[in-house]
Amino acid sequence: MRLTRLLSTSALIALGTLPAFAAPTSSTDAKKPAAKAETQIMAPSMMGNTSPTDYHEEHVTVHAQHRYFDGVTRNAVGGGLMTKQDSAKSVSAVSRDFISKQVPGSDPMQLISLLPGANVTATDAMGLTGSSMSLRGMDQTQVGFTLEGFPINDIGNYAVYSQEIADPENLRTVSMAQGSADLDSPHLSSTGGVVDMYMVDPAMKKGGSFDVSYGSYNATRGFLRLDTGKIGNTNLRGYFSGSYASEDRFNTDYTNRKLHAETKFVNDWGNGNRISLAIIGNRLYNYLTRNVSMASWNQYGLGVKNASDPKGLPNTQWDSNFNPSASDGGASYYKLHQNPFTNIYTSAPSTFHLSDHLTLTETPYFWYGEGNGGSAYNTNLSKMQWGKQSLTASLNGKSSSGLLYNPSTSTTYRPGNVAKLTLTTGANRLMVGYWFEYSKQLQTSPYTGIGADGNPWNVWAAGPNAVLSNGQTYQYRSTLTQTRVHTMFIGDTLSLLNNKLTIDAGFKYAIVMRSGHNFLPDTSTGPYINKSWQQPLPTAAIRYQLDAENQFFISAATNFRMPTNAALYDAGNYNTTTNSYSTRANVNQNTEISISEEAGYRYTGHTIMGSVTYFHYNFTNRLFNQTQCLDAQCNNFYTTSLNGGGQTTNGVDAEIGTRPIFYHLRPYASFEYLDSRLGSNLAGTSTKGGFDYLPTKGKVAPEAPHYQAAFNLDYDDGHLFGGYNVKYVSKQYSTFMNDQSIRGYVLMNANIGYRFADVGFLKAPNVRVNFSNLTDHAYLGFVKGIQGNANTTTGINGRTIKGSTPTYSIAAPFSAIASVSAGF
Known part of the structure; x- marks a missing residue:
């Protein structure tokens, strides 16, 4: 690793000093003829190609005569909802032609909502409150997300906060692999596939772009990007961008706000050598949305x-x-449910050709985040429970009962690096690599006061705080988790028959070690917890390119998901009757494993592209949280993480799209059939008289609609442009017993705009209006709180199992947002 570190350091130092030997074509240069109309059959991507330096624009056949400042070519397949793929597994992606015409500020989940398998619900049109997503029946915590090659999922619970990731104006493509992660994907939670996001490169010429928007619910947004162009006599170039957005929450007095900034610098030289640096900063001033x-x-x-x-x-x-x-709301007052968050991401994906046959790729990164979710509780400071001890507490000199603000705060520091070497010798390519990460996550929940106006003294609960008579700050959660990841991977690709037949085999071995410190007293695991997991992950795939247009593939992969860090700790309120906390640790859990198989066919013609994929999954050790009752009335209970047993999934994904066929129209359609069944009877709640199991074997898995279908029609004649899309999602169960569900729904969106000729220094100024949820359909879009059973049920052994209440997110209503944008 010493050589790797030296090369990495040298590369970053060289960012502004290396001379330019070959200037690539700028993606923002307009009115330049395309170099080629077709591409020849070439060796496909390997099974490890997550790094941005592995993903090139040349992977997409481009027929456009020019490209506008916002990346629109007017010729992308399906209006930008399909790109040419060559991986030996299912992959779908959206590109600039689609991204640039969506609602300003759309988060990445909204952008991929029409792709096969993606079940996405947004709670606001502009993406300020984030979206919910499942993929082939697996929720977003089981899907790995990367931006510029580094992981975006929370290191503790694997949640994805889509509103914090990136401005859509700077996204080049969002790629979704529905079945499995790549060998070099840096994820601990990818049993349900991956989503990889890649940012646009800085332009070769000075300039920039802007857009301003206003619409329903006082939605306001502004975006500005400045490109440096080539700096001196080098290929070094960069951009700086910033955006501000605010939007009122429908039927409330909330106003959600977001301040976002991004910068990216790139230098490339010689035969594919490249270094880059991306920094993303995000600040949210949001309110929690009630499920x-x-x-x-x-x-x-x-x-x-x-x-x-x-x-x-x-x-x-x-x-x-x-x-x-x-005055009337008490603990339900919205300002006591704030969700502030600050994020800083940085990544430096780079590639160095060490010889004609040997290439080094590195993606060092750093992830910082701090924020909380607020709530309030009536608290009696004169009688506080600190483990087994009953103590008094004081807050700013007072010790009495009252409403206190109690946010749950997380602070994360997460450096890491993915390094790999690729050796190409004739028809064979060998890749070896190593992913290392060392993260620290501090999670606390102190209490602070509330002013006469109903607002918390400090939204971060930084103080003053409730302090116990023993000098301890009172908290219902106080943990420090350190996670070390050592993952080695190796992959080999053999191309035969003039690159028509490709055979891939790979192996990944993950070692994950977690060290936890629980600062609460009298916990079941003690103050210190050390746990490690080792997981071998083999993969294999075959691709056969019948000719330039027809391709067949078959693949098998193993993916895993670690238990969350919450499973290590007791937390919450201490019950002196049961002598335990309301949340209990479950340290000895195995990793969740998925074994996936896919068989598919792709057609990549001059005008039409399409694909169809059959998939099969076997899941074991599915992890989920469940409430366990300790008596028949469930007056005493606790929540813990459980092993949900097995699950089997079968289904078919299909998509088809065209380039302009007549009247500048580019249609796209996708479809999924999904049958996901539970393979085990899940543990029910403990009841008076013993323990029992829910009869869930053979039931349909929650968040797994049997059918999804989408259609998009894009029109663009160079001046007038517009689009219409419709998405159907069938019924979704919210319990493992299938005794409660949300109905299927149809969602329709549209946009229309006009692009003017250049005016002075302004390039292609345009105006557009985006309409979301055209029919203003009020519906529940997603299951947020899955339960074992909603109704009281008789268990396998005849005991009564009390039901729990599932919760849901409300989908965004109709909105119209008008925008003006231009390049310069």
């Missing part, structure tokens, strides 16, 4: 805004949203 039960949705729908609403419901009966009134 609702089926009962509250049926009664209140979208909720009421105030007591004078025609429905006449007082604020105390609010259920779909947090209350706008401090």
Whole structure:
């Protein structure tokens, strides 16, 4: 590794000093003829190609005569919803032609919502509150997300906060592999596939672009990007961009805000040598969005805004949203449910050709995040439980009962690096690599006061805090988790018959070590926890290129998902009756494993592209959280992480799209059939008289709709442009017992705009309007709180198992957002 570090350091130092030997074509240069109309059959991508330096624009056949400042070519297949793929597994992707015409500020999940397998629900049009997603029935915590080659999933619970990732104006493509991760994918949670996001490169010429938007719910957004062009006599170039967005939450008094900045620098030289540096900064000033039960949705729908609403419901009966009134709302006052967050990401993916046959690729990165989710509780400071001890506490000199602010805060430091060497010798390519990461995550939950106006003293709960009589700051959670990842991988690709037949085989071995320190007293595991997991992950694939247009592939892969860090710790309120915390650790859990097989066919013609893939999964040790009752009435209970047993999934994905066929139209359609079944009877809640299991074997898995279908029609004649899309998602179960579900729905969106000729220094100024949820359909879009059973059920052994309440997210209503943009 010493040589690797030296090469990495030298590369970064050289970022601004290396001379230019070959200047690549700028992706933003307009009105330049395309070099080629077709591409020849060439060796396909290897099974490890997550790094941005592995993904080239040349992978896409381009017929466009020129490219506008926003990346639109007017010739991308399906309006930018399909790109040419050569991997021996299922991959779908969106490109600039589609991204640039969507709602300003759209998050990456919204951008891929029409692709096969992607079940996405947004709670606002502009992506300020984030989206929810499942892929082939696996939720987003089981899908690995990368940006510029580094992992985006939270290191503790693997959640993806899509509103924090990137401005869509700077995204070149969003690629989704529905079945498996690449060998070099830096993930601990990719049993359900991966989503890789790649940023646009800086332009070779000075310039930039801007757009401003305004629309429904006082939605306001501005974006500005400045490109340096080539600096001096080098290929070094960069850009700086920033955006600000705000939007009111429907039927509430909330205003969500986002401040975002990005920069990227690139230098390339010689035969494919390249170094780059991307830095992304994000600051959210958001409010939490309440998830609702089926009962509250049926009664209140979208909720009421105030007591004078025609429905006449007082604020105390609010259920779909947090209350706008401090005096009436109490703990439900919306300013006590804030969600501030700060993120800084940096990545430096680089490639060095050490010889004609040997290439080194490195992706060093650093991930910093700090934020919380707020809540409030009535607390009696004169009687506090600190483990087994009953103590008093004081807050700013007072010790009495009252409403206190209690946010859950996480602070993460996460450096890492993915390094790999690729040796090409004739028809064979050998890749060896190593991913290392060392993260620290501090998770706390102190209590602080609330002012007379109903606002918390400090939204970060930085102080003053409630302090116990023993001098300890009172918290319901206080942990420090250190995670070390050592992952070695090797892959070999053999190309035969003039690159028509390609055989891939790979092996990854992951070693993950977690060291935990629980600062709460009297926990079941003690203050220190050390746990390690080792997981071998073999892969294999075959691709046969029948001719330049027809391709067949078959693949098999093994992926894994680590238990979350919450599984290591007791937390919450201490119950003196049961002598335990309300959340219990479950340290001895195995990793969740998926074994996936795919067989597919692709057609890549001059005008039409299409693919169809059959897939099969076997899951073992599926991890989920469950409430366990300790008595028949469930007056005493705890929550813990459990092993959900096995699951089997079968299905078919298909998509088809065209280049302009007539009247500048480019249609696209996708479809998925999914049958995901539980293979085990899940543990139910403990009841008076013993333990039992829910009869779930053979039931349909939650968040796994049987059918999804999407259609998009894009029109662009160079001046007038527009698009219309429709997405159908069938019924989704919210419990493992299939005793509660949300209905299927149809969602329609549209956009229309006009692109003017250049005006002075402005390039292709245009105006457009985006319409979301055209029919203003009010619906529950996604299951947020999966439960074992919603209704009281008799277990396998005849005991009564009490039901729990699933929760759901409310999908965004109709909105219209107008935008003006231009390059310069």
